[in-house]
Amino acid sequence: MNEYKISSLAKMAGLSVRTLQYYDRIGLLKPSKKTDAGYRVYTEKELLKLQQILFYRELDFPLGSIKLLINKRDFDMVKALLKHRQMLEERNIRTAGLINTIDKTVRKLKEVKTVLKDEELYEGFSKKEIESIKKEVKEKYDPKVVKESYNSVRHMTKEGFARVKEEGEQVSRDFATLMGKDPASDEVQRIVARHYAHINNYYKPTNEMYRGLGKLYVDDDRFRAHYDKYKKDLAFFVHKAIDAFCDKLDKK
Amino acid sequence: MNEYKISSLAKMAGLSVRTLQYYDRIGLLKPSKKTDAGYRVYTEKELLKLQQILFYRELDFPLGSIKLLINKRDFDMVKALLKHRQMLEERNIRTAGLINTIDKTVRKLKEVKTVLKDEELYEGFSKKEIESIKKEVKEKYDPKVVKESYNSVRHMTKEGFARVKEEGEQVSRDFATLMGKDPASDEVQRIVARHYAHINNYYKPTNEMYRGLGKLYVDDDRFRAHYDKYKKDLAFFVHKAIDAFCDKLDKK
DNA sequence: TATAAACTATGACGTAACGTCATAGTCAAC
DNA sequence: GTTGACTATGACGTTACGTCATAGTTTATA
Numbered sequence: 001m002n003e004y005k006i007s008s009l010a011k012m013a014g015l016s017v018r019t020l021q022y023y024d025r026i027g028l029l030k031p032s033k034k035t036d037a038g039y040r041v042y043t044e045k046e047l048l049k050l051q052q053i054l055f056y057r058e059l060d061f062p063l064g065s066i067k068l069l070i071n072k073r074d075f076d077m078v079k080a081l082l083k084h085r086q087m088l089e090e091r092n093i094r095t096a097g098l099i100n101t102i103d104k105t106v107r108k109l110k111e112v113k114t115v116l117k118d119e120e121l122y123e124g125f126s127k128k129e130i131e132s133i134k135k136e137v138k139e140k141y142d143p144k145v146v147k148e149s150y151n152s153v154r155h156m157t158k159e160g161f162a163r164v165k166e167e168g169e170q171v172s173r174d175f176a177t178l179m180g181k182d183p184a185s186d187e188v189q190r191i192v193a194r195h196y197a198h199i200n201n202y203y204k205p206t207n208e209m210y211r212g213l214g215k216l217y218v219d220d221d222r223f224r225a226h227y228d229k230y231k232k233d234l235a236f237f238v239h240k241a242i243d244a245f246c247d248k249l250d251k252k
Numbered sequence: 253m254n255e256y257k258i259s260s261l262a263k264m265a266g267l268s269v270r271t272l273q274y275y276d277r278i279g280l281l282k283p284s285k286k287t288d289a290g291y292r293v294y295t296e297k298e299l300l301k302l303q304q305i306l307f308y309r310e311l312d313f314p315l316g317s318i319k320l321l322i323n324k325r326d327f328d329m330v331k332a333l334l335k336h337r338q339m340l341e342e343r344n345i346r347t348a349g350l351i352n353t354i355d356k357t358v359r360k361l362k363e364v365k366t367v368l369k370d371e372e373l374y375e376g377f378s379k380k381e382i383e384s385i386k387k388e389v390k391e392k393y394d395p396k397v398v399k400e401s402y403n404s405v406r407h408m409t410k411e412g413f414a415r416v417k418e419e420g421e422q423v424s425r426d427f428a429t430l431m432g433k434d435p436a437s438d439e440v441q442r443i444v445a446r447h448y449a450h451i452n453n454y455y456k457p458t459n460e461m462y463r464g465l466g467k468l469y470v471d472d473d474r475f476r477a478h479y480d481k482y483k484k485d486l487a488f489f490v491h492k493a494i495d496a497f498c499d500k501l502d503k504k
Numbered sequence: 505t506a507t508a509a510a511c512t513a514t515g516a517c518g519t520a521a522c523g524t525c526a527t528a529g530t531c532a533a534c
Numbered sequence: 535g536t537t538g539a540c541t542a543t544g545a546c547g548t549t550a551c552g553t554c555a556t557a558g559t560t561t562a563t564a
Contacts (some may be wrong), residue, residue: 002500007511017282021513022551031397039512040388044500059350078358085354088347097313102337106330215254232543240548259540273542274522289530291541315521 003032004042028067029053059084155167171195176230179237184244192245195238214242255284255292280319281305310337325368423447428482431489436496444497447490466494480499 010017023029024040029050031040049070056066061084069080174191181188196210216224218239227235262269275281281302283292300320308318313336315501320334427441433440448462470476470491477488 005511006513016552017512019551028551035559037512039559044445048445051507059354060347081354081358085351085358088351088354091343092347092351095312095340095347099337099340099344101311102333102340106333106337212254212299213551215296257540258542268523269541270524271522278521286532289541290543379511 002044002115004047006031006040006042009042009050010048013054015050023063026063026067028063031127060088135145172227172230175227175238175241175251176234179231179234182236183240185249189242190243192241196245211243211246214239214246217242255294256299258283258292258294261299263304265306266310275305275315278315278319282316312340350443369458416476424479424482424486427479427490427493429485431486435489435493436499440493441497442501444493447494450496463495463498466498468489 004012006017006020009015010020013020020029020040024031032043032046033039033041040208052070053066056069057063059081060067065080069077069211137144171191175195178188178191218236219225224235227238256264258269258272261267262272267271272292275303276283281298284295284298285293304322305315309315311333313321317332321329333496362453400412423443427440430440430443469479471489476487479490
């Protein structure tokens, strides 16, 4: 019977020497024998077994399972295959979902492909204000968070931008008219819900994060200025309203 | 701004403490500061950044890529997403292929599993003939061996059997063209190996079982007829070839 | 036959993204 | 002042190998 040294078998099977040594070590494929010098010697028998191994490996079976599958003669192959199939299917479903999420995200980003110039983005602000905002945004806040909304805002069409901006302004005005009411009241909470949905155009915050965002409206000068522009202390009111909103979410 | 200790942030984000410590270590998410005692202190800023991280993580981005994505200001998000999408799609296609392979394999195995009754296996033979064949096979050859291959053959459906025949036909033709050569020669042995691999689709015979199957090809009229249909005495040739194959396996 | 080239074995370490365990220091409460 | 909860860190395990270094073996060649 022909005998093969490790690199021959490796070449035949398309594996590396180190891989075969590894398979030996974990007991997946032992050589037929070893020479006095400790060299591994394989025969056709091992080649055939290796083919079986590679079949399962191709199916993404973990080596530990393969070891059981090919060594136990009474192992229920069909059951193992079906169980594995189940797992592959779940993996596929999940991956399909991820692709979908990417598509949605990309659509959102692309829909707004036309790049707005800074002047358009910050229309209403003076040049100096623009610079200071940009600088502040860059230095003070989390780069990515700000960048994402910054970019998504920057890449909007004028129409898209106008729409979002209008939406945001309406929400702000609504908050302004309701100031003084109980932040936890239904009418205020309805506006918060709209705000929350608005925010979700840009990213999907957890409850805690949304709460944090509300706090940021007060702590951050630029945000506070934005709201307080509508009405004095509106930022604080919005913060409280968001807090109440999150309280309710948490309680559920 | 509110300050959170590591377990608070972990709970909020649904991660483990160890994971956050890990993210700190690899520079993915550094705490806002550290206390004198070395305790990590996080704020809402980190919460927001973490949310971004989790968004990409959900999409199976490796953490290293996420680090670049959220830290490099000029990183092209759309490009990165589309590239990732490409990868996910390839993964999905491959997984779908694996599922398909499993389905085909399981179909085969299930056909094999259904037990054929003797009458079906030997349809066309009389009861007496059946008994005589069984008796002969049992007595003439190593009882255990023959019984093994016998039984494994018995467990096929008609359809399964037809499929085996169909798929085995190519192998048969190859044997036919090589008849006259030394059954132990490399070229013949290669075909035997293919036959062996083919058989292995259905069950995993021991060497002895495989040898018994070879004998069965000669001793059983139906099998013999099958091979001799291709060429006179082909069954005997195949038997010899399988014998030589098993000799080599045994010799080790 | 001596030597160089090619091959082999083995241990150690690295990978990704954490989990687990052990050890030790820290903080708040009773 | 002690207990209990919390934190930090290092070490090791996980999967399926790859890479590198070191050392011994076989083979080819001069």
